Amino acid sequence: MNLIKRILGIVWIGLGIGAGIYLIYFQAVPLWAKGGNDLVPAIIYTFVLAPLISIGMSLFGYYAFQGEFDKI
Amino acid sequence: MQTKKQSLAYIISASSVGTLIEWYDFYIFGSLATVLSTKFFPTDNPTAAFLNTLATFAAGFVVRPFGALVFGRLGDLIGRKYTFMVTLMLMGGATFAIGLIPSYATIGAWAPILVLTLRLLQGLALGGEYGGAATYVAEHAPPERRGFFTSWIQTTATLGLVISLAVIMLTRASLSKEAFDDYGWRIPFLVSIIMVLVSLLIRKNMEESPMFEQAKMEGKISKNPLKESFGNKLNLKYVLLALFGATMGQGLVWYTGQFYAQTFLLKICNLDDIQTNMILVIGLLLGTPLFVIFGALSDKIGRKGIMMAGMIIAIFSYRPIFDQMYKTVDITHKTVVPGSEKMILSGKTTTVSKEFTDGSSYKNVITEVSTDKTESKITIKINKTDQWTLIGYVFCLISFVTMAYGPIAAFLVEMFPTKIRYTSMSLPYHIGNGVFGGLMPAIATFLVSNANAAGTLEKPYLEGLNYPIALISVCVVIGIIYIKSDKKASL
Numbered sequence: 001m002n003l004i005k006r007i008l009g010i011v012w013i014g015l016g017i018g019a020g021i022y023l024i025y026f027q028a029v030p031l032w033a034k035g036g037n038d039l040v041p042a043i044i045y046t047f048v049l050a051p052l053i054s055i056g057m058s059l060f061g062y063y064a065f066q067g068e069f070d071k072i
Numbered sequence: 073m074q075t076k077k078q079s080l081a082y083i084i085s086a087s088s089v090g091t092l093i094e095w096y097d098f099y100i101f102g103s104l105a106t107v108l109s110t111k112f113f114p115t116d117n118p119t120a121a122f123l124n125t126l127a128t129f130a131a132g133f134v135v136r137p138f139g140a141l142v143f144g145r146l147g148d149l150i151g152r153k154y155t156f157m158v159t160l161m162l163m164g165g166a167t168f169a170i171g172l173i174p175s176y177a178t179i180g181a182w183a184p185i186l187v188l189t190l191r192l193l194q195g196l197a198l199g200g201e202y203g204g205a206a207t208y209v210a211e212h213a214p215p216e217r218r219g220f221f222t223s224w225i226q227t228t229a230t231l232g233l234v235i236s237l238a239v240i241m242l243t244r245a246s247l248s249k250e251a252f253d254d255y256g257w258r259i260p261f262l263v264s265i266i267m268v269l270v271s272l273l274i275r276k277n278m279e280e281s282p283m284f285e286q287a288k289m290e291g292k293i294s295k296n297p298l299k300e301s302f303g304n305k306l307n308l309k310y311v312l313l314a315l316f317g318a319t320m321g322q323g324l325v326w327y328t329g330q331f332y333a334q335t336f337l338l339k340i341c342n343l344d345d346i347q348t349n350m351i352l353v354i355g356l357l358l359g360t361p362l363f364v365i366f367g368a369l370s371d372k373i374g375r376k377g378i379m380m381a382g383m384i385i386a387i388f389s390y391r392p393i394f395d396q397m398y399k400t401v402d403i404t405h406k407t408v409v410p411g412s413e414k415m416i417l418s419g420k421t422t423t424v425s426k427e428f429t430d431g432s433s434y435k436n437v438i439t440e441v442s443t444d445k446t447e448s449k450i451t452i453k454i455n456k457t458d459q460w461t462l463i464g465y466v467f468c469l470i471s472f473v474t475m476a477y478g479p480i481a482a483f484l485v486e487m488f489p490t491k492i493r494y495t496s497m498s499l500p501y502h503i504g505n506g507v508f509g510g511l512m513p514a515i516a517t518f519l520v521s522n523a524n525a526a527g528t529l530e531k532p533y534l535e536g537l538n539y540p541i542a543l544i545s546v547c548v549v550i551g552i553i554y555i556k557s558d559k560k561a562s563l
Contacts, residue, residue: 001553004553005553005554008549008553012316012550015546037121040130041514041515041518043130044130044134044511044515048134048507048511049507049511052503052507056312056315056316057316059308059312060309060312060313060316060550063305063309063312064554068305068309069309069313069554072313072554072555072556
């Protein structure tokens with residue numbers, strides 16, 4: 001089980017980075033270009049969801065990979 | 073023993089009433105968003121319209137984790153009781169003040185700025201309240217019944233919505249439409265101050281949490297809860313685990329079942345707003361006792377299993393349930409009563425209406441906004457049988473919420489030590505619920521409108537569900553693999 005936890009750590013890091021890139025380039029950038037009321041979701045994607053998911057998930061994955069959750 | 077039981081009942085009631093009022097305050101803003109937008113955010117002013125979208129859909133939710141940090145720190149430094157007295161006053165004051173703000177027509181740009189600022193204060197207060205109440209009750213409860221006692225706090229979020237809808241419906245029913253639009257909408261905000269004052273009087277007599285008092289006497293209070301919670305890898309990893317393995321999924325199940333169901337019926341199915349609110353209120357009231365049942369059950373069979381089961385059922389049920397909800401309201405397969413179709417022209421407004429053999433009706437009010445732009449407002453009313461069918465679907469959605477949300481307070485308080493509990497449990501809770509969950513209805517509606525615009529999907533109205541289903545799935549995998557099955561934890 002601990003091996004699975006550690007291997008999945010790499011998946012969470014990849015998922016975090018991938019989600020961040022997707023949210024910024026495929027969701028936020030077109031909305032920034034549109035402007036107006038679309039700036040609200042653009043701001044949310046860029047400054048809230050993308051950093052939260054990419055940094056948070058990657059850090060979680062890093063800890064998992066390091067074996068920090070082995071004894072939980 | 074009897075005295076202890078009574079005092080515990082008092083502790084739960086006093087904590088729950090305050091939290092209930094905070095939820096009420098937070099929800100009336102959303103429930104009255106349409107009226108507020110006409111008073112404070114004129115559509116011909118792009119900046120005001122932008123602030124409206126920000127205030128209505130994002131600000132109150134996004135700021136909640138900051139409230140969790142500010143008040144969580146305070147709660148771990150000076151005590152639980154005083155901190156959630158402050159959050160209650162802040163919430164009550166901000167809500168009351170919204171009811172007093174002069175309209176845009178009177179004070180111009182100050183109106184939307186003040187409303188947005190007060191909405192931010194509401195979000196901050198809510199961010200501090202929940203963690204305090206949950207921690208306070210949990211620290212009084214016996215370990216073997218912690219899930220049951222904290223589940224009463226969990227009911228307040230749903231009952232707060234029911235009360236907010238009831239007060240608004242009652243105010244509307246007591247006044248003419250003109251009077252409600254003129255001043256009546258302020259009443260639900262102003263009424264809040266009475267409820268807050270009563271709650272403050274009740275809470276004033278409460279004693280500090282025994283665990284916090286003991287930690288204080290032994291000099292074990294944290295000197296810097298923020299640093300200890302998030303600067304220490306040992307605690308930070310638990311914060312991340314609580315977020316990605318529990319509260320993210322739980323928040324999404326909650327907001328999909330309770331709030332997106334409302335948005336879906338109103339904006340995507342175009343169901344009449346009174347019918348929508350009635351369906352929601354009845355579904356919520358029927359489902360609320362399940363919070364306590366699942367909370368109590370979590371004391372017997374463990375918290376993780378119930379929460380994960382609720383999330384897994386939600387993942388596989390959302391698309392079929394929302395599909396059936398849409399089809400129940402959809403008029404395209406219904407038979408029109410011969411001769412019932414009418415078109416009335418009045419100035420720049422055209423009203424098209426028709427009735428169906430099953431008792432449903434359709435009305436479309438098309439207004440010419442400018443020479444090249446028209447606005448259309450479709451309203452569908454359904455028969456009693458279909459209303460009960462929708463109540464049944466909402467009840468199913470709420471039952472998933474109760475599984476995921478009922479045991480979460482006990483689960484979170486058991487993850488962290490007394491000295492940093494308020495801070496550490498509040499942050500993942502409010503990121504999961506305020507950010508991932510709170511933004512869900514707006515993001516899902518946005519995804520549906522994009523799918524409608526693309527016009528390539530068979531069921532574009534279900535596209536909004538992709539967001540919660542994807543994130544809940546990740547949460548379930550993390551929760552099952554990384555969260556240990558429960559231990560009967562002493563705090």
